[in-house]
Amino acid sequence: MADAVLGREREGPPAAVWEREPRRHRAWEGLRCYGLIAAMWIRSAMTYRMSFLLATVGHAAVTLLDFAAIYIMFTHVDALGGFSLPEIALLYGSSSTSLGLANLLLGNTDRMGTRIRDGSLDGMLVRPVPVLAQVAADRFALRRLGRIAQGCGVLVWAVAALDVDWTAGKVLLVPVMVLAGTAIFAAVMVAGAAFQFAAGDAAEVVNSFTYGGCTMLEYPPTVFAKELLRGVTFVVPLAFVNWLPALYVLGRPDPLGLPGWVAFLSPLVAFAVFVPASLAWRAGLRSYRSTGS
């Protein structure tokens, strides 16, 4: 039987190859084009090297003010929601780095509403390049490395200052947490871009999930109400960006009573949110009617 199937496949017309090839080709093509567009913007930024350097350093210095506010809180208290400053720095550093990375890779999707309104999306539709790659890579801003550097800096300080019994699992979980967190934020950004097809001009709603989510994740989950925790665990799974892995690293129980091993689920959760997000993007793109002017 197997031979017969294989034989038929070999004998058949090249249709099977045709169907499979373009798909693999498309994803690869999208990445390649993303790289090309991003490289173009990097070259353009590098034309004024000093200006780029200042923007990046400035970005890092100024986003550090966020952490300064938390630091000032700790000049008055020893713990917030039962968490010490290094513990909150772990939350802050991981959430800030994840959002920074997602922002670097996909941050410009928040201009979708504007593109739909002014019709500049139409120009992208006629190019033989996946639209999402164009939307995400357009105006690629390498200076956003500043925020990432700042987040990483706080994270490294936290890891050094924490009094944690580092097992192999905990050591592994820190980079996994940052990368899976990036993927979850990226999925939210794609879903948000898709939402703009329906809403038109509601980029700020997406901000409340990305920037708002990031701000929330900088503080310990014990600070927030249970209903809110359930919402960001089971509905929009932001808790998997850093809360659940960080609680495992710190050896603290989850306020919702979830078992410890969920800390390792972040990569799976990231994949699980990417599927509906990319389906929503496709549906949005198919339903798109130009403003026509």
Place this chain on the structure above:
Amino acid sequence: MRLYGAVAVGGFRRYATYGTATAAGVFTNTVFGFILAYTYVALWDERPGLGGYSQGQALAFIWVSQSLLAAAALMGGGFQEEFQERVRTGDIAVDLYRPADLQLWWLAADMGRAAFQLLGRGLVPVLAGALAFPLALPADPVRWLLFVVAVVLGLVVSFAVRFLLGLAAFWLLDGTGINMMAGLVSVFFSGMLLPLTVFPGGFGDVVRMLPWAAMLQVPMDVLLGEGAGAGGAGGALAFQAGWALVLLGAGRLMQAAATRKVVVQGG
């Protein structure tokens, strides 16, 4: 005067057109209000009376400041991006050509915008916050009246700073970097992230003297009835008016320098 009134009404109506964007903004301000309110509850549970506020006052601070955020354009989104774009493209020549004062023209337009943002984006978050948390808001109508005056003065100071940023485009051409930094700095030094009364020692004293304090911290102190080193409501309003005059004056000088520099290309 009629002219500037019409410009202000135009500014109001222009922003009133974007219904979805306003609703999205209300949603975002409410979400941030909830997140910050929970952290403040944790902070004030740990240290009651921190910064001279009771927990109810701290919660009122959070929610009212979310309502002022868009109006005072603390995170950008005011007029300066458009102004800088007009400088870059040369459209600013048209503005200079008008039989109206450049600074007053943009002040009027920005006040119209702020008035809309105050009503359109301000009322709902405060209502949501008042339903979910016990806010210590004053019942005295005089206090509210003083608060309104302080808000208007704060908006003028905010405009005056952003007018300087707008004019910077004559030299920098691109305003992206300076706008981003100005946004983050004004969020920090206005008291948006943390009331300035909580900032420690000499650093706190300096921060409370800067113009950003006039945009948010001072109106909030007037509303909550805190002197906060400014010596009562009268002193607070004088502090704001002083900064408004200094910064508007600086804007005048810089505008004069900028217009001497202008070279209109093409025809």
